[in-house]
Amino acid sequence: MKKLLILLIVLLCGFGMLFAVNNQKIYPIDSEVYEAITHLYIANGYALPSTAGPWSGEELLFWLNKISPDELSEQGKSLFNWIKNTIEEPQKPEAFRLGLDVAAEGYAHTNTTEHFQGRENWRRGFNEQKPFVNIYSDAWIGQNFYGYSEFSLRNSITLTNVSFGETALSSNIIVVPPHDVKQIDFNFPYRAFLAAGGKNWNVQIGREQLSWGPGTTGNFIIGDHLPYHNVIRATGFEKNFKYTLLTSFFPHPQNYYYYGTDHEDKVYIEGVPDSRGQEQYINGISLFMGHRLEWRVWQDKINIALTEGIMYMSKDNRLDFIALSPAMLWHNNYTRSLTNSILALEVDATLLKGWNIYAQTVIDEMILPGEPIPGKPGEDKAEPSAWGYMLGSTYQAFAGKGVWHLNIEGAYTDPFLYLRDGGMQTDNTGRFQKKGQYGINYVVAVREQAGAGGSTRYNEHFLGYQYGGDAIVGNLNGGYRVFDKWNVEGNLFYMAHGSFDKWTVWSQINGTSNPSEPPKTPTVGHPNAAWGNQNDDNPTNRDAISHTFVLGASGSYAFLPNLTLYGQVDYIYIKNPKNRQANGSVSDMQFSLGVLYSL
Numbered sequence: 001m002k003k004l005l006i007l008l009i010v011l012l013c014g015f016g017m018l019f020a021v022n023n024q025k026i027y028p029i030d031s032e033v034y035e036a037i038t039h040l041y042i043a044n045g046y047a048l049p050s051t052a053g054p055w056s057g058e059e060l061l062f063w064l065n066k067i068s069p070d071e072l073s074e075q076g077k078s079l080f081n082w083i084k085n086t087i088e089e090p091q092k093p094e095a096f097r098l099g100l101d102v103a104a105e106g107y108a109h110t111n112t113t114e115h116f117q118g119r120e121n122w123r124r125g126f127n128e129q130k131p132f133v134n135i136y137s138d139a140w141i142g143q144n145f146y147g148y149s150e151f152s153l154r155n156s157i158t159l160t161n162v163s164f165g166e167t168a169l170s171s172n173i174i175v176v177p178p179h180d181v182k183q184i185d186f187n188f189p190y191r192a193f194l195a196a197g198g199k200n201w202n203v204q205i206g207r208e209q210l211s212w213g214p215g216t217t218g219n220f221i222i223g224d225h226l227p228y229h230n231v232i233r234a235t236g237f238e239k240n241f242k243y244t245l246l247t248s249f250f251p252h253p254q255n256y257y258y259y260g261t262d263h264e265d266k267v268y269i270e271g272v273p274d275s276r277g278q279e280q281y282i283n284g285i286s287l288f289m290g291h292r293l294e295w296r297v298w299q300d301k302i303n304i305a306l307t308e309g310i311m312y313m314s315k316d317n318r319l320d321f322i323a324l325s326p327a328m329l330w331h332n333n334y335t336r337s338l339t340n341s342i343l344a345l346e347v348d349a350t351l352l353k354g355w356n357i358y359a360q361t362v363i364d365e366m367i368l369p370g371e372p373i374p375g376k377p378g379e380d381k382a383e384p385s386a387w388g389y390m391l392g393s394t395y396q397a398f399a400g401k402g403v404w405h406l407n408i409e410g411a412y413t414d415p416f417l418y419l420r421d422g423g424m425q426t427d428n429t430g431r432f433q434k435k436g437q438y439g440i441n442y443v444v445a446v447r448e449q450a451g452a453g454g455s456t457r458y459n460e461h462f463l464g465y466q467y468g469g470d471a472i473v474g475n476l477n478g479g480y481r482v483f484d485k486w487n488v489e490g491n492l493f494y495m496a497h498g499s500f501d502k503w504t505v506w507s508q509i510n511g512t513s514n515p516s517e518p519p520k521t522p523t524v525g526h527p528n529a530a531w532g533n534q535n536d537d538n539p540t541n542r543d544a545i546s547h548t549f550v551l552g553a554s555g556s557y558a559f560l561p562n563l564t565l566y567g568q569v570d571y572i573y574i575k576n577p578k579n580r581q582a583n584g585s586v587s588d589m590q591f592s593l594g595v596l597y598s599l
Helices: 002-018 032-043 057-064 074-091
Strands: 096-109 133-141 145-153 169-171 192-197 201-208 229-238 241-250 285-297 302-314 339-352 355-365 386-399 402-413 443-449 456-462 471-482 486-497 546-560 563-575 585-598
Touching: 032 057, 032 074, 032 386, 057 074, 057 229, 074 386, 074 402, 241 443
Parallel strands: none
Antiparallel strands: 096 133, 096 169, 096 585, 133 145, 145 192, 192 201, 201 229, 229 241, 241 285, 285 302, 302 339, 339 355, 355 386, 386 402, 402 471, 443 456, 471 486, 486 546, 546 563, 563 585
């Protein structure tokens, strides 16, 4: 009898734990809830809440509860209550829940030439295009554990029969022409993880999208454009401080960059599949580690974020544990043959209610006193400087039942930002890189099986700013949103991009004017010829700056709580596409229209 009583007590305690309040749900980087909190912060004269996403429900409530509802307008109070109810709704007593999204999307455009083929050449890209069917599950266990996974039916990122955009009309509906059953995406899930947390901390492991920073066109350390990261992430937060440590894992470049007789003199070519497919032996360790410290000062009006990161690559699967210290200045480990360090500073301030300004700067390579200066006569082994700068401002105001918002942003990046050699010396010539040799770059690959029975592909992305180095970017965005009901916005985008891209071969800068050697300093728009390019056999033809203009509009309307209509239209004009004057100018009108049913 005593044993039965003890067992009953244990079961009751376990049952109570199962249905305890649990705010560990992870909200993604495009969460409406987070966006709504930013509007309240700016309206109340606070600097932005932490811009290192994603966030747990516990963290979002932490930021929300810093605001006193009594200090808000009637519209602000209504938004405050919507946020609070949305976050607390998953607390209802159920340990497991299934959800279903069915989205039918159609795409049309006017220019089907190669310049607008591939999802990367569409303004509404793969991350924004919804799967035809997405079944997802949430699991809450006790007070501290949360799990999420999804099963999606969609067409793959890389289509093997007809490139995305090769036809004037297409859709996200699987097996409907121009797609077929072999184009179904078998790379899901794109979000799947376990999380554990408490009142002021959270740990997450699995597949997830990430973003660090307040930028609308991207961010310098971790952008929001990768389909997913394989990540381990830990955060801790308090009244005026937040710390984040994460590690994100990627395929080692030796699996898709080839140089020398060991690989039959084959070099990497974008879009060409690896014929070895799944039989390829995957070797090497490649990972990004970053730690980020955020401070809120001056009565929450100013937020400062300092981030250091390293790209770590070991071709023989060796992990040096010296790189794992969460408090070490990783640059000062001096492990150049394995790592490439990066540093960023972000500041945002809301000095006047309704108006926020922000800035970012990133240092990938800088010239210290006493080091060779790029372009100076007699100093022929100087490292190229690699910096990035961003400045932006957001204005918002409550009106009616919604929020008006306006954002303007500009960014500049040096040509060699995110690029570097492999860390080894060759033939006593100093730091050097040849075509076919990978660098310890902030360029990472997502390994993909291109459809059913398709080939293995490595889709490369800049880890940080999606447009990489050698760019000048300007963006103006504005609109009106009634949360959970409808929104409309317009966007004007301009970019001048030089010939340096994610495949440009890194080089030191010579201090000579000899035309057969690299120019004194790389500048925006300078040809790739002196350096070479992993993905272009004729870089000498890159003779011009490309100019991209985009004018777009988008919107959505929820007819019912579970039925939403949405669409987007963009006019795109590119002068000197692919940095070649001979290509002239090209333009395209792109349309997307969809309807989403959620259950």
